Each structure stands twice: as structure tokens, then as C-alpha cells.
Amino acid sequence: MAPLLQLAGLGKTFGDARVLRDVSLEVEPGQIHALIGANGSGKSTLIKILAGFHDPDDGSEITFNGTKLDLPLTEATSKATGMRFIHQDAPLVDTLSVLENLSLEAGYLTGFGGHIRWRAEAKRARRTLESVGLSIDPRRLVSELSASERMMLCIARESENQDWGGRLFVLDEPTAALPSEEAERVFALVERVRAQGAGIIYVSHRLGEVLRLADRISVLRDGALAARFERGEVEQEGMVTAMFGTTEDELYEAPPAVVGTKTRLELRGVRGKRLKDLSCSVAEGEIVGVYGLLGCGKSELGRFVAGVQRPDAGTMEIDGKPVKPSNVRDAIDAGVGYVPQDRREAGVAASMTIRENLTLTDLTPFTRFGRLSAASERAGVKPLIERFGIKPPDPEKRLGQLSGGNQQKVVMAKWLRCDPVVLVADEPTAGVDIQSKHDIYRFIREAAEGGAAVLLLSSEAEEIAFASDRAIVLRDGEVIAELSGSRLTKDAVQQASFRETGQPAGLDTNGIKIGDGVRDEH
Amino acid sequence: MSTSGTQVVDRDLELPDSAPPHWRNRKWGPKTPGEWLAAYGAVVVLIVLVIVFSILIPSTYPTWRNAKAILTSESTVLMVSLGLLVPAIVGEFDLSVGTMVAFTSIEMALLCASMAWPFALAITLLSAITIGFVSGFLVVKVGVNSFITTLGMSTLLSGGALWISGGKTITEHIPQSVLNLGQKELLGIPLPIIYVAILAIILWYCFNHMPIGRKLYATGGNRTAAELAGVRTKRLVMSAFVVSAGVAALAGVLTMARSGSGSPSVGPELLLPAFAAVFLGSTTIIPGRFNVVGNVVGVLLLAVGVSGLQQLGAEFYVVPLFNGGVLLIAVVISRLLAKERNA
Numbered sequence: 013m014a015p016l017l018q019l020a021g022l023g024k025t026f027g028d029a030r031v032l033r034d035v036s037l038e039v040e041p042g043q044i045h046a047l048i049g050a051n052g053s054g055k056s057t058l059i060k061i062l063a064g065f066h067d068p069d070d071g072s073e074i075t076f077n078g079t080k081l082d083l084p085l086t087e088a089t090s091k092a093t094g095m096r097f098i099h100q101d102a103p104l105v106d107t108l109s110v111l112e113n114l115s116l117e118a119g120y121l122t123g124f125g126g127h128i129r130w131r132a133e134a135k136r137a138r139r140t141l142e143s144v145g146l147s148i149d150p151r152r153l154v155s156e157l158s159a160s161e162r163m164m165l166c167i168a169r170e171s172e173n174q175d176w177g178g179r180l181f182v183l184d185e186p187t188a189a190l191p192s193e194e195a196e197r198v199f200a201l202v203e204r205v206r207a208q209g210a211g212i213i214y215v216s217h218r219l220g221e222v223l224r225l226a227d228r229i230s231v232l233r234d235g236a237l238a239a240r241f242e243r244g245e246v247e248q249e250g251m252v253t254a255m256f257g258t259t260e261d262e263l264y265e266a267p268p269a270v271v272g273t274k275t276r277l278e279l280r281g282v283r284g285k286r287l288k289d290l291s292c293s294v295a296e297g298e299i300v301g302v303y304g305l306l307g308c309g310k311s312e313l314g315r316f317v318a319g320v321q322r323p324d325a326g327t328m329e330i331d332g333k334p335v336k337p338s339n340v341r342d343a344i345d346a347g348v349g350y351v352p353q354d355r356r357e358a359g360v361a362a363s364m365t366i367r368e369n370l371t372l373t374d375l376t377p378f379t380r381f382g383r384l385s386a387a388s389e390r391a392g393v394k395p396l397i398e399r400f401g402i403k404p405p406d407p408e409k410r411l412g413q414l415s416g417g418n419q420q421k422v423v424m425a426k427w428l429r430c431d432p433v434v435l436v437a438d439e440p441t442a443g444v445d446i447q448s449k450h451d452i453y454r455f456i457r458e459a460a461e462g463g464a465a466v467l468l469l470s471s472e473a474e475e476i477a478f479a480s481d482r483a484i485v486l487r488d489g490e491v492i493a494e495l496s497g498s499r500l501t502k503d504a505v506q507q508a509s510f511r512e513t514g515q516p517a518g519l520d521t522n523g524i525k526i527g528d529g530v531r532d533e534h
Numbered sequence: 535m536s537t538s539g540t541q542v543v544d545r546d547l548e549l550p551d552s553a554p555p556h557w558r559n560r561k562w563g564p565k566t567p568g569e570w571l572a573a574y575g576a577v578v579v580l581i582v583l584v585i586v587f588s589i590l591i592p593s594t595y596p597t598w599r600n601a602k603a604i605l606t607s608e609s610t611v612l613m614v615s616l617g618l619l620v621p622a623i624v625g626e627f628d629l630s631v632g633t634m635v636a637f638t639s640i641e642m643a644l645l646c647a648s649m650a651w652p653f654a655l656a657i658t659l660l661s662a663i664t665i666g667f668v669s670g671f672l673v674v675k676v677g678v679n680s681f682i683t684t685l686g687m688s689t690l691l692s693g694g695a696l697w698i699s700g701g702k703t704i705t706e707h708i709p710q711s712v713l714n715l716g717q718k719e720l721l722g723i724p725l726p727i728i729y730v731a732i733l734a735i736i737l738w739y740c741f742n743h744m745p746i747g748r749k750l751y752a753t754g755g756n757r758t759a760a761e762l763a764g765v766r767t768k769r770l771v772m773s774a775f776v777v778s779a780g781v782a783a784l785a786g787v788l789t790m791a792r793s794g795s796g797s798p799s800v801g802p803e804l805l806l807p808a809f810a811a812v813f814l815g816s817t818t819i820i821p822g823r824f825n826v827v828g829n830v831v832g833v834l835l836l837a838v839g840v841s842g843l844q845q846l847g848a849e850f851y852v853v854p855l856f857n858g859g860v861l862l863i864a865v866v867i868s869r870l871l872a873k874e875r876n877a
Binding site: 318320339341358359360361362368372374375376379383426 | 744747752755759761764822823
């Protein structure tokens with residue numbers, strides 16, 4: 013079959029930095045071509061060239077459907093050719109309805125005098141939604157949709173009369189913001205789009221889904237094509253080796269955990285909107301993973317401990333002292349550090365500098381007689397930037413200019429520099445490249461080694477199995493299993509979350525009590 | 535940990551060749567001529583304007599007398615805009631400062647006729663602070679948009695101003711001691727200039743050299759993130775409205791003392807110029823951030839330009855044309871420079 017898109021000798025130089033060199037790849041119709049690589053490997057540059065934002069170097073060639081395109085592309089020619097770019101941010105207008113958002117792209121059906129034929133519009137919208145497997149009322153506001161529904165709507169509106177054939181879709185981390193449950197629906201749609209004969213370039217940091225979806229995998233390293241695999245030719249191991257030139261194990265070797273015996277964090281009978289009578293304890297130096305699907309209550313647990321939200325009932329003790337944080341400050345004063353789920357929304361101030369973000373959690377070391385000294389901040393921040401490997405190592409860079417992985421390192425650093433007694437990390441590696449991911453696991457481990465009790469909240473079973481000493485699995489606000497030691501594997505964690513309540517797997521007596529389901533049903 | 539072979543190409547670290555060598559190692563401040571221009575361009579324009587007008591009108595323009603006149607007449611608008619800066623930093627609007635000036639000028643004029651001025655001043659300030667607190671409460675606790683809250687408050691205050699004044703300008707029984715507050719000089723410098731300078735220095739110190747300033751900027755940068763980092767953002771946003779109301783009341787008292795009258799018509803016309811100065815100020819000195827020095831430069835830039843044009847005999851309509859033009863040009867240039875910076 014003739015390729016839909018063919019890149020030959022694609023290069024890009026910024027100043028004297030060659031960020032892309034001699035990249036050639038082909039995407040055939042009906043094929044999912046995954047593009048993977050660490051941050052800075054040139055993936056974004058490649059996409060931006062296709063989208064018409066960057067001019068490629070001389071000698072680059074782009075052929076679409078057999079026609080050689082005039083370079084550089086503009087946004088308009090890129091679109092006219094049939095290339096569509098779908099980004100994880102799902103750029104929709106929140107205050108408009110689903111229907112209106114669909115029509116923004118397709119244009120409104122108008123009748124006499126230019127009035128909009130709303131009835132025909134609604135019919136068309138319903139057809140489009142059905143075709144992507146979304147059963148939502150087109151009159152609903154987009155702001156009410158879930159993250160996966162938004163993503164699917166973005167894909168839906170790029171169709172022409174429910175047909176995606178002949179187009180090339182570039183999906184840039186479509187599932188980065190989605191919990192695994194919701195990601196499934198997006199996968200199903202991607203498969204459907206492929207079945208209609210569209211070509212797909214799929215960019216993702218999640219290697220599991222790449223293996224599952226991709227017909228072909230291209231690996232970029234330092235701006236060059238490092239490897240290419242056909243479906244079935246490679247496992248995660250091999251992809252990581254190709255991406256970094258090293259294997260995953262070398263990146264981060266988990267040291268044997270030294271878990272203290274002293275209980276640091278003790279929760280008893282905690283209840284909230286989601287949580288039903290949760291009790292658990294975390295020892296000094298211990299990392300307890302909390303796994304569960306969307307809505308299981310793990311984020312709520314994090315917010316309670318961090319003082320963001322107050323529980324309806326239950327007690328919390330840190331080092332044997334009862335703590336009842338009524339706001340975040342109280343929790344911080346009690347020694348809690350909280351890495352929130354949504355980095356952009358809640359983790360960083362993008363318009364402020366690395367220095368300002370790092371020091372905000374505690375300004376007292378840099379304040380003397382009421383005067384905040386920028387010079388002492390700079391001196392205090394320098395070792396943090398080195399220790400956490402934040403790039404670029406310039407304290408005066410604004411955070412918005414950093415990659416996602418580096419932003420997350422800043423979030424980790426701003427808490428770990430306060431030496432928290434209790435660290436709560438809610439999905440700390442979401443949307444972060446593998447290298448940074450392992451750095452973050454290392455930071456969490458270091459915090460535990462320093463004596464902190466860590467709650468690692470995650471919807472990635474692999475992460476839980478890899479990074480924690482003990483795991484509890486939540487479903488519908490209840491602890492349904494606890495796993496540790498050799499029983500703590502990715503499969504066991506996942507299986508446990510599907511098992512019936514009341515049949516806990518590998519329940520230890522130490523600390524975890526199962527919620528009394530019957531009492532909670534009323 | 536082996537990371538060989540993952541040499542991440544980082545463009546942000548590369549400085550253009552045009553950067554002077556000794557800038558490359560600077561820890562802070564502008565690192566390239568472009569950044570320098572973005573930060574200090576407005577100051578350069580200000581100096582150039584002063585020089586140009588001094589050459590064109592050598593007999594009256596470059597005189598201390600003229601400088602005093604310009605600064606004194608700008609003191610109220612500068613004061614109001616400095617007050618507005620606080621809500622602006624935390625990401626809120628306060629549209630009620632204009633009518634607050636009117637209301638408090640009348641309140642002060644009425645009160646000081648019957649009591650010693652320190653008491654009159656205290657009551658005036660207290661009432662303004664209470665009103666600011668109500669605005670802050672509505673914004674923070676009730677969750678009403680600050681634009682709407684303060685628009686409503688502004689209308690209420692204009693009604694209140696008309697009510698307590700009976701729609702008239704209050705000039706009777708104002709003691710000389712109060713007039714002195716606005717009309718005397720200290721060491722040859724008119725008092726209004728001294729007041730506003732003190733206010734500017736206090737705010738500058740708070741914003742740039744105290745933890746509270748950092749917390750205010752963080753609240754404006756990302757309120758949720760600031761809250762989660764332990765900043766008491768609700769308190770800060772509430773106090774921002776209290777400060778802007780209090781400072782507007784000071785400006786009201788100052789206007790009253792300077793003119794010897796309290797009037798419902800002074801004040802509202804200060805709102806838009808004060809806002810313009812706040813936004814103009816955010817394009818200079820620390821581009822992209824509302825800042826005190828930028829704010830002062832913004833007010834001076836407009837004042838110097840306008841006074842020079844007027845003294846050159848420009849028509850009456852030139853003033854708003856100049857003000858509007860400068861604001862738009864400054865905002866556009868700063869936008870373009872920011873794009874370049876982040877490209």
C-alpha cells in the first residue's frame with residue numbers, strides 16, 4: 013500500500029543545535045505509527061514541523077498521498093492537506109455546548125437568511141457522537157464532560173460526515189491526563205479511526221499502550237531515529253533501551269527498603285464523600301501505595317491528609333499526636349508535604365520562576381528581620397536544582413518554559429526541601445517521560461529513607477508495584493486488599509481491584525482494617 | 535546512574551551572540567539586549583521625552599517649578615493606581631476606587647468641620663476599610679466575580695456620595711489645618727508628593743522584599759498552587775480589597791485637602807487613568823508582572839508627555855489620544871517581546 017505520509021531526511025536546526033536530523037518515516041493508511049522518545053528527543057519538533065509551526069531544514073521532504081508538499085508548511089496548508097493534530101489538552105470551548113463545539117469546526121448548517129438550522133444541527137451532532145460511541149446529549153455544556161469524553165469529542169469533530177478516512181491524525185499524548193478506565197474508551201475510538209483507513213501518528217510516554225495499539229514504533233533519540241519496530245517485535249525493555257541506550261533497570265535500581273517500626277501516620281475511620289471508614293497506618297520510612305480506579309477515593313484521602321478538604325468523620329495522628337488540619341497551612345505545619353494530582357492546575361505557578369516556586373512552601377529560611385532576600389534564595393535553590401536535576405539549571409527561568417518532567421521535579425523539590433514527615437504524592441508521574449519518572453521514584457525513596465511516611469496515590473498498577481513497599485487497593489471508598497512483599501506485583505494489584513469486596517487478597521493484620529461494608533450501605 | 539547518550543538539547547540555555555559577554559554570567563536581570571529593552575524601554579522613552587521637551591521649551595519646562603506642578607497634580611492618580619496594584623497582583627479588579635475617592639472626599643469634608651482632623655481621618659479610613667472588607671468578603675467567601683462585585687460597590691458609593699453631599703460640593707467650615715495637609719511643602723517638596731512617595735516605597739518593599747509580596751504574586755500566578763503551598767490565599771485576596779479601598783480613601787482625603795472641597799464628581803474620572811497606569815506599569819521594569827516601579831514610571835510617562843504637549847500648545851483632544859496611544863503601544867510591544875522571549 014502506498015504510504016499516506018512519507019518523511020524523508022527531515023532535519024531541524026535551531027542556532028547551532030540540531031534537534032532533528034535525517035528522520036525518515038512512513039505512515040500507511042489504516043496504520044497506527046507510534047512515536048516515542050524521551051523529553052528533548054525531537055518528537056515535538058517533528059510534530060510542529062508537520063503542523064506548520066517550524067520550518068524544516070533544507071533537504072527535508074514531506075510527501076502526503078503521493079504528492080510532495082511545498083516546504084515549509086503553513087498551518088493552513090497542513091490542514092488543507094488533511095493532517096489533524098489532537099493534543100492532550102483537548103482545546104474545546106467550555107462554555108459552549110457539545111453541539112456548538114462540533115459545529116465550530118464543521119461550520120453551521122444555515123437556512124434562509126443565514127439562520128442556524130438547530131434541529132438539523134442536533135441531528136448531525138447526534139450522528140457524529142454515535143459514530144464515536146459517545147452517548148451524551150449534544151446540548152450539554154462541554155465543561156460538564158469527563159476528560160475522556162472531551163478527548164473523544166476532539167477526535168469526533170475532526171471527521172467529515174463521520175468519516176476519518178484519508179486523513180492523518182497526530183495524537184499527542186491523548187491519554188496522559190486520563191485514568192486507565194477512561195483511556196480504554198479513547199483506545200476504542202483510535203482503533204475505529206484506524207479501521208476507516210486514517211493514518212495515525214501516536215505519541216505517548218505510556219509504553220504499555222504503545223505496545224498494545226501501535227502497528228509500528230519509531231524511537232527518537234537525540235533528534236535521530238534510534239530504532240524502528242514492527243508490531244510484536246519488541247517488548248517494553250527493548251523500547252526503553254532504544255530510547256535511552258540503557259535498560260530500565262539501570263536507570264533506577266530499587267534499593268532494599270529499610271522500613272522503620274515506628275508508626276508515623278495513622279488514620280482511623282476516615283469518611284468523606286467517597287471514602288467509607290478508611291483506616292491505615294504508614295511507618296517511618298515506608299512507602300504505601302494506594303491504588304484504585306477513578307472515583308475510588310484515593311485523591312480524597314490525599315486531600316484529607318493535606319488539609320485541603322475536611323473529612324466527615326475520622327481521626328489522623330502524626331507521630332502519635334492528633335492532627336486536625338482545617339487548612340493546608342495546618343497540615344504543612346504538622347509536617348505534611350502534598351504533591352497534587354494536576355500539575356498545571358495545582359502544582360506550579362507557570363508565570364513565576366523556578367526559584368519562586370521552590371521557595372514558596374517555606375520562606376522563613378530566606379527571611380531576616382522581615383526581609384526576604386533574593387540572594388539567599390538563589391543560594392538556597394542552587395543545590396536543589398542540582399540535586400533534583402532540574403533543567404535548565406537557571407533559577408530565574410519561568411516555570412512555564414520547562415518541560416512537564418522538569419516542572420514535576422520542581423514540585424517534588426519544593427516539598428522535599430522542607431523534609432516532610434508525611435509525603436502525599438497524588439499521581440506524581442502523570443504525563444512525565446520515563447527518565448523523569450524514575451528520577452521522581454528515586455526522590456520519593458530518598459524522602460522515605462530520610463524517615464518520611466509516604467502515601468503514593470496512583471492509578472498505574474505498575475507504578476504501585478514498582479515504587480511502594482506495601483500497597484492498599486481501594487474500591488468505592490473501601491480498602492479491598494492489601495499487598496506487600498512478593499505478593500506486591502502489578503498483576504496482583506490490578507486483579508485485587510477487580511475482586512469482590514470482602515475477599516481481600518493477602519491482608520495483613522498490621523494496620524489495615526477492612527471497612528464494614530454492611531454498616532456503610534445505609 | 536548512566537544517562538550517556540541522552541544529551542538533551544536545551545535551547546533555552548543558549549544565549550544569542552548579541553548578548554554582551556559579561557551579561558552571560560549574571561545571576562539575574564536582563565540577559566540580552568532584548569530583555570534589557572523590555573525592562574527599561576519605558577524609562578528610556580521617559581528620559582527622551584523630558585530631554586525633547588526641555589529643548590523645545592527651554593524657558594519653562596526644565597524647571598523645578600514645572601516638575602513640582604506635574605508631580606503634585608499626578609499624586610492622586612498615582613496613589614489610586616498604587617492601591618489598585620494590590621488586587622491586580624492577586625488577579626482581581628477593584629472598580630470601586632474611583633467613587634471611593636469621591637465618597638471619602640465628601641465624608642472627610644463633612645466630618646472635619648465638626649471634629650479634629652485626626653478623628654475625621656480615622657473615621658473616613660475605617661469606613662473605607664469596612665467597605666473594602668465587604669467587597670473582599672463577597673469575592674472570596676460568596677464567590678462573586680470581583681468585576682461585578684466592585685462595579686456594584688462603585689455604583690453604591692456614587693449613590694452614597696450624592697446622598698451625604700446632597701449633590702453639592704462641600705466647601706464650608708473646612709479648617710485650615712486640613713487644607714495644610716494637602717497644600718503645604720516640606721523642605722520645598724509639596725506634601726502630596728511626599729505622601730505618595732512614602733506609599734510607593736512601602737508597597738515596593740512589601741512586594742519585592744517581604745514574604746507577603748511573594749505570596750501575593752503566587753496567589754495571582756496560580757491560586758490553587760499557592761493555596762496548596764500553604765499560602766492563605768483567601769486572607770490575602772480579602773486584604774487586597776481592604777488595601778485598595780484604604781488607599782483610595784487616602785487619595786480622597788488628599789484630593790479634598792488639596793482642593794479644599796469634597797465633591798461627588800472628583801474621583802470617577804481617576805479610575806481609568808489609574809487602571810491604565812497599572813497595566814502600563816506591568817509592561818516595564820519587571821515585564822509581565824504588576825510592579826510598583828513600573829507603575830510609577832507609567833504614571834510619569836503619561837504625565838510628562840501630556841504636560842509637554844499641553845505646554846507646546848497642543849489641542850485639548852491630544853491628551854486622551856496620547857494616553858490611549860501610549861498604553862496600546864506599550865502593551866503591544868511587551869506582548870511581542872514576551873513572545874520572542876518564550877519562543
